[in-house]
Amino acid sequence: MTSNFEALFDYVQKLSGKILSADEKQVFIAHFKPKKLRKRQYFLQEGDICKYTAFIVKGSARTFTVDEKGHEHILKLCIENWWLNDFESFYQLTPSRFNIQALEDMEILQITNALVEEFIKPIPAFSAMQNVISQNFTIAAQKRMESAISRSGEERFQELVNEYPHFLQRFPQNMIASYLGLSPETLSRIRKNSLK
Amino acid sequence: MTSNFEALFDYVQKLSGKILSADEKQVFIAHFKPKKLRKRQYFLQEGDICKYTAFIVKGSARTFTVDEKGHEHILKLCIENWWLNDFESFYQLTPSRFNIQALEDMEILQITNALVEEFIKPIPAFSAMQNVISQNFTIAAQKRMESAISRSGEERFQELVNEYPHFLQRFPQNMIASYLGLSPETLSRIRKNSLK
DNA sequence: TGTATTTAATGACATAAGTCAAGACGCAGT
DNA sequence: ACTGCGTCTTGACTTATGTCATTAAATACA
Numbered sequence: 001m002t003s004n005f006e007a008l009f010d011y012v013q014k015l016s017g018k019i020l021s022a023d024e025k026q027v028f029i030a031h032f033k034p035k036k037l038r039k040r041q042y043f044l045q046e047g048d049i050c051k052y053t054a055f056i057v058k059g060s061a062r063t064f065t066v067d068e069k070g071h072e073h074i075l076k077l078c079i080e081n082w083w084l085n086d087f088e089s090f091y092q093l094t095p096s097r098f099n100i101q102a103l104e105d106m107e108i109l110q111i112t113n114a115l116v117e118e119f120i121k122p123i124p125a126f127s128a129m130q131n132v133i134s135q136n137f138t139i140a141a142q143k144r145m146e147s148a149i150s151r152s153g154e155e156r157f158q159e160l161v162n163e164y165p166h167f168l169q170r171f172p173q174n175m176i177a178s179y180l181g182l183s184p185e186t187l188s189r190i191r192k193n194s195l196k
Numbered sequence: 197m198t199s200n201f202e203a204l205f206d207y208v209q210k211l212s213g214k215i216l217s218a219d220e221k222q223v224f225i226a227h228f229k230p231k232k233l234r235k236r237q238y239f240l241q242e243g244d245i246c247k248y249t250a251f252i253v254k255g256s257a258r259t260f261t262v263d264e265k266g267h268e269h270i271l272k273l274c275i276e277n278w279w280l281n282d283f284e285s286f287y288q289l290t291p292s293r294f295n296i297q298a299l300e301d302m303e304i305l306q307i308t309n310a311l312v313e314e315f316i317k318p319i320p321a322f323s324a325m326q327n328v329i330s331q332n333f334t335i336a337a338q339k340r341m342e343s344a345i346s347r348s349g350e351e352r353f354q355e356l357v358n359e360y361p362h363f364l365q366r367f368p369q370n371m372i373a374s375y376l377g378l379s380p381e382t383l384s385r386i387r388k389n390s391l392k
Numbered sequence: 393t394g395t396a397t398t399t400a401a402t403g404a405c406a407t408a409a410g411t412c413a414a415g416a417c418g419c420a421g422t
Numbered sequence: 423a424c425t426g427c428g429t430c431t432t433g434a435c436t437t438a439t440g441t442c443a444t445t446a447a448a449t450a451c452a
Binding site for chain 3: 423424425426427428429430431432433434435436437438439440441442443444445446447448449450451452
Binding site: 065067071073075087088091134135137138139141142144145146148149150151180181 | 263267331335340344
């Protein structure tokens with residue numbers, strides 16, 4: 001098995017502020033399954049239950065919905081050292097309203113809800129990490145909602161430039177537009193104007 | 197002290213699925229301080245640190261920001277059996293970007309971060325409740341962000357009518373408009389049209 | 393290397409929403 | 423009952439953003 005668990009261990013230790021013992025690392029290795037996804041492949045499709053949560057070792061993905069007019073709306077863009085799942089569906093075992101799709105070839109480490117509860121959550125570093133993530137996510141969701149409600153497209157784009165400049169390198173502009181809640185044409189024009 | 201702790205006990209027990217012992221109830225009574233706020237009074241002002249979190253026994257409040265043009269944007273509307281705080285500021289002890297203001301006369305039960313950590317969090321029902329709240333909040337924040345990004349003003353209003361019809365009775369229309377990210381004039385016109 | 397596919401830019405036009413100003417209405421306080 | 427303030431509605435106009443169509447450029451891939 002060539003997949004890189006080191007990234008996962010580093011991540012858990014960094015966020016939790018706790019060290020993982022060799023035994024604990026073995027528990028991770030025993031229950032997380034390495035998997036590859038090719039570009040455009042789906043990790044989750046609308047209507048399905050999100051059976052797995054996965055740690056991203058390599059690559060990127062998007063979480064999106066499709067509205068009645070057939071337009072896609074990206075809610076999250078995820079890269080290395082991030083978790084891939086639909087939180088709501090994963091914990092409540094309800095059908096998901098979202099699609100999760102690889103934007104580049106990916107290497108992930110995935111695990112079911114049942115195995116997390118039984119083997120992984122009892123590891124103190126892991127549950128400490130979960131609390132930190134939950135707190136960060138809540139704060140981030142609130143910020144993003146604030147800017148969606150109170151800022152113009154141009155202002156939201158400038159925020160993205162400041163906070164996640166690497167996203168602009170990494171993702172095509174139409175994905176960024178969808179993430180910002182704009183049409184690709186509008187984002188193209190915003191960029192043109194902001195070069196003034 | 198006439199303030200009604202029963203609402204708080206019921207709430208904690210309901211969300212956690214655990215019963216509070218008489219001793220545990222005494223811990224709540226010893227550390228939560230009853231307080232009254234008059235309509236328009238501030239619970240938190242932008243730039244201050246959110247020292248308290250408070251349980252709402254009676255009344256309502258709004259959390260809002262003021263942008264460069266002096267426009268207010270409401271991020272949350274809170275009523276009975278809800279918590280009043282700026283999550284980010286309260287836990288990280290950083291200056292808040294938000295204002296929290298009573299919309300009606302209020303009765304609340306407030307407590308500092310330090311006292312929560314020392315006395316309240318050790319109560320199992322309380323920390324179980326916190327996990328449930330954090331999960332619900334995360335899911336709700338994601339839903340609201342989704343609709344802010346992908347739906348029109350009219351669609352967002354219809355969602356509110358379906359999900360929180362009592363808000364329409366209780367809050368003035370200009371507050372609802374701000375909560376939806378619309379100008380009061382636009383909401384007035386949306387309502388007129390939707391009576392068709 | 394050539395061809396197909398995806399992505400980005402642009403113009404012309406349509407639609408949604410904001411802005412400003414005026415007036416009507418209702419309610420609180422005296 | 424009067425007054426004043428806050429709230430809601432409406433009209434006229436402006437601005438932001440979406441839509442559709444076309445072309446150009448970049449990229450994938452065979």
